[in-house]
Amino acid sequence: MSKLTPMMQQYIEIKSQYKDAFLFYRLGDFYELFYDDATKAAQELEITLTKRAGGNDPIPMCGVPYHSAENYIKVLIDKGYKVAICEQVEDPKTAKGVVKREVVQMITPGTVMESNMLVEGENNYIGSLSHFEDGSFVIAYNDLSTGENRLALMDDGWDSVIHEFYHQPVKEIVISSSLPEEMQTNLRERLHVTLSYQDEVNFNAEFRDLSENLTDERLMKAFSRLLNYIQNTQKRSLDHLQPAEVIELKQYMSLDMYSKRNLELTESIMKKSKHGSLLWVLDKTVTAMGARMLKKWLERPLLNQVKINRRLEIVETFLHAFMERENLRENLKSVYDLERLSGRIAFGNVNARDLIQLKQSLQQIPVIKETLEELDIPEVRELTDALIYPDYIVDLLENSLVEEPPISIKEGALIKEGYHEELDKYRDASKNGKQWIASLEQQEREVTGIKSLKIGYNRVFGYYIEVTRPNLPLLKDDRYERKQTLTNAERFITPELKEKETLILEADEKSVDLEYDLFIKIRERIKQDIPVIQQLAQIVSEIDVLQGFATISEANNYKRPTFQEGIFSVEGGRHPVVEQVMKNGTYVPNDAQLDENNQMLLITGPNMSGKSTYMRQVALIAIMGQTGCFIPAESGILPVFDQIFTRIGAADDLVSGQSTFMVEMLEARHAIQNATANSLILLDEIGRGTSTYDGMALAQAIVEYIHDHIHAKTLFSTHYHELTALETSLKHLKNIHVRAEEHEGNVVFLHQIKDGAADQSYGIHVAKLADLPDELISRASVILEGFENSNETETQKEAAPALEPEEIESAQLSFFVEENKEATKPVKLDNKDNAVLEELKSLNILEMNPLEAMNELYRLQKKMK
């Protein structure tokens, strides 16, 4: 290969430091990509790949225009790639004007700042994961656009890490390369995130303020890992980063990853979007900051009753104060996204228009405060007192910036008159010069008698005197110096005019430069107040979420719940999302009663009758109540649930490679291992993913296990009518059913919950509703009759007698019981089997994904055969 140009040599040197990113190499008006980057980018961005002469081997190359680069970068970032931006910068070591190239910023999926790459009303988190010798993990979160930092310490093993990341999704995870390979693969395969590495962890003094409240060294280390990564990628001021908040996971209701998805809290399963989720119904916020806070609240409902009641109290006050609430909503509409604005101020990305928006937002603070002051209850007063109006910021912006500045900050017209003496002088000089020119024009018209004589300006010649051709004879010789001839006119200059021109242009240039400098100073000054702005943003967001709760509660007739330990007693409860999408008044409300006597509700009823909807409704009411929102019910007494676990249909797509049954078992296991007497468990038709008897046996054993060992409030829906017999043997279990009636051979769904077990299944009626062929339906009815008459089926259909707790342990359900429990029944094994058994024992099932586990089992079974 022949010698490369110095520019390409420099490229290769820089690229070697950014191997995992697309290097956008600035050349004139383009960012160029070379070699593999070019080939891959051409494919991903659907742009033309060309070749650059590079000795014997032409170099693959493609480019994107500088001005539209953001759009291309967004495509790459959305696909999980990283981009390094390489610019020409002045080299301070060399003579002025000589430039060098360097990477000025990395854009990675988790560190996006550009507004067109961010979703309004949603956080863009990057996470870092650190592991420690004692088996604990720390996750650190950062949203670079808002500066938020949060930390969570986890000492419940690897599963809890995965659950946490499901719970709080991130675009990118920063790890140390010493994180065990299986864990790295697990993160990649289960979370589909970009993994980045930061091995060197230095705690920089400049971050001391951010970590003052961190006493645990593990938290410090994890936080530093994240901050170091951000520093290395961003290479610019991070003044907007907020002090780390430690998430005490035990202070929030824990929702496992299955619940968040199954209950469609923030995203609907079908559409994979906010539409159709609880968030969609409840989001009546008017600011982007409020929307983000609402999402966070829904993801982490509270456990502390005092805090819950504080929120409910404010919601109630807002609910009854219609006029004040309407005013608040109006005022809030004028509040810009202060959190993201702070980030951009820190990064030096804001223009004068942004600062005017900041001023207008801050000007709403006294108005909001005044409205709140009219609602005089202690909980609101707390918020009102915290709203401190930063009049000095508003005054600064009011005195310095014009009301409608241009987008560019480099062309002047930003700063108000009277703000800066020197600037006023330049402006005066320019203005005086221009006035002098205007009077010269007047004077020359009079002296020459040419009425159309005018003084004009263009960038090439500066100021000139223009005389139209027919008037030229009126000009005395040598009066002006000829400069340019046009078809219909001549242009002239005079030494005096040129002298004034120099003065005017100098003054204009100086004032534009000075305006820029003054603007930067104002921006830097505001930078110091970022914490004040961020604090206001927090309070405004909270007010916004709470007024939103009041607004939706009023619109949908939600009621304030009360709390009482151990009792879930709801009258006329509704599913908030199904109710919302159905026509007004068509949703059938239902009561729900769970208490010490009725810890478990076994729900039967035909397909499509509303079993799942009812179960979800119970959980959503609990979540809404603990979030501090009113609930969709006539009245409600709620317990404070510490955790919610769910196993509700449609989960098969969770992790590719897992069978429905395996997912079902994993979800059930998770509940059984972690639930307490204060938890809520929803199990929808557990066991249906396998053969009838297996399924029924598992279902019964699970019901018994929860009933006898866990005592969690549980809703269990089933098609195994045989299980309803358990009501007689399990003291705290109650049968309920969803009512349906048969009318002229068709099933009518009443969606009403009634005590007792359903009397028949109506499965065939539902199949009929689904328009299966008549012949097939008749045949199914005949087969069903056959089953019902068969003695064998009758005897098998009896529910097995309830097992004693010891029996459960030996009921071959070790899958649900703790890992590594000794098998209770000895089995005769030969040497080959023993070897397989040893291998089986040594498998670390919890570290595998289900597909790996299945493959292992299959392999071992094959070995035995």
Ligand SMILES: Nc1ncnc2c1ncn2[C@@H]1O[C@H](COP(=O)(O)OP(=O)(O)OP(=O)(O)O)[C@@H](O)[C@H]1O
């Ligand atoms: N209380 C209700 N009022 C009005 N419509 C309801 C109610 N509950 C459920 N529905 C309607 O019935 C449909 C079926 O409900 P759901 O999926 O809960 O039934 P299911 O009994 O769980 O069915 P399957 O056993 O087939 O899973 C829902 O999509 C909803 O439109």
